[in-house]
Amino acid sequence: MVGETGGVRVQEGAHVDFVKGHGTQNDFVLLPDPGVALDLTPEFVSALCDRQRGIGADGVLRVATAGALRDAGVLATVPDGIDDNDWFMDYRNGDGSIAEMCGNGVRVFAHYLAAHDLVAGNDFVVGSRAGARPVVVHARNGTHAEVSVSMGKVVFGSDSKATIGGTTYAGVAVDVGNPHLACVVESMTAETLDDIDLTAPITYDTGDFPAGVNIELITAPTPSTVDGVTGEVQMRVHERGVGETRSCGTGTVAAAAAALRSIGRNTGAIIVAVPGGRITVTIRDNDSELRGPSILVGAGMLNEGWL
Numbered sequence: 198m199v200g201e202t203g204g205v206r207v208q209e210g211a212h213v214d215f216v217k218g219h220g221t222q223n224d225f226v227l228l229p230d231p232g233v234a235l236d237l238t239p240e241f242v243s244a245l246c247d248r249q250r251g252i253g254a255d256g257v258l259r260v261a262t263a264g265a266l267r268d269a270g271v272l273a274t275v276p277d278g279i280d281d282n283d284w285f286m287d288y289r290n291g292d293g294s295i296a297e298m299c300g301n302g303v304r305v306f307a308h309y310l311a312a313h314d315l316v317a318g319n320d321f322v323v324g325s326r327a328g329a330r331p332v333v334v335h336a337r338n339g340t341h342a343e344v345s346v347s348m349g350k351v352v353f354g355s356d357s358k359a360t361i362g363g364t365t366y367a368g369v370a371v372d373v374g375n376p377h378l379a380c381v382v383e384s385m386t387a388e389t390l391d392d393i394d395l396t397a398p399i400t401y402d403t404g405d406f407p408a409g410v411n412i413e414l415i416t417a418p419t420p421s422t423v424d425g426v427t428g429e430v431q432m433r434v435h436e437r438g439v440g441e442t443r444s445c446g447t448g449t450v451a452a453a454a455a456a457l458r459s460i461g462r463n464t465g466a467i468i469v470a471v472p473g474g475r476i477t478v479t480i481r482d483n484d485s486e487l488r489g490p491s492i493l494v495g496a497g498m499l500n501e502g503w504l
């Protein structure tokens with residue numbers, strides 16, 4: 198038997214719990230759904246993420262194991278490197294579209310798992326459509342955590358460009374499991390970056406990015422004052438499927454790699470300052486790492502028929 202809760206078909210008698218969290222103010226609604234009872238239609242996800250008629254968020258993270266998602270037909274197969282019993286971040290953008298990976302989301306997801314004793318220890322794998330993402334929860338309580346994520350190898354593509362509100366920015370395609378156009382703008386200052394209108398119309402080369410793209414505008418790196426860190430940049434982002442967000446974890450990895458490349462380096466650590474906070478990204482030859490905060494804001498239950 199199924200009933201309707203907020204427009205979502207669920208087993209009768211079930212209700213829909215949610216948790217709200219954010220990583221550097223990139224915010225998410227987490228839906229614990231171990232039985233994969235929820236049908237995350239684009240209509241439902243976009244209503245839930247709507248800041249007037251829903252809970253409000255940049256994206257949705259369904260919490261279920263990889264095997265359960267496959268058995269329910271949400272995943273065609275479990276990606277390599279992920280076990281059936283691993284928790285899998287089933288990520289949706291605010292417009293309801295599916296994305297391969299979310300770097301801020303995976304930190305919040307890992308914090309939620311650890312805070313709810315759903316994993317043994319602080320060092321475990323989170324599954325994503327881009328593959329396994331090993332995480333370490335360094336310090337946490339039920340509200341705050343510091344989490345690092347191994348984000349895999351960063352792959353550069355071709356040079357490309359985007360036009361935002363009539364101004365064209367040159368950048369480079371960067372694959373961090375999802376697609377990015379990272380534009381390091383030598384002449385840009387923190388102030389001129391602030392002044393850019395990211396609600397203005399945006400065009401990019403759809404030949405380079407047939408599945409859409411996340412676009413980062415980045416200042417040139419300045420030397421860091423933090424020990425062992427190569428440099429610092431400021432970044433703003435326009436996310437595929439969302440619009441401007443106050444942070445994008447995969448975007449900070451793309452930005453750090455592009456910033457290092459702009460000073461002739463392939464590896465190093467960069468602090469990326471975004472409107473929502475600061476993230477440390479380390480780029481290595483065959484791997485990258487994102488380290489930053491997670492905050493679990495609160496929890497609640499969706500009222501039946503809210504949608």
Ligand SMILES: N[C@@H](CCC[C@H](N)C(=O)O)C(=O)O
Pocket residue numbers: 223256290295296297298299300301302375376411436437438439442444445446447448
């Ligand atoms: N905010 C995320 C990225 C979410 C996915 C992105 N919008 C896409 O469509 O690729 C992050 O923190 O990485």
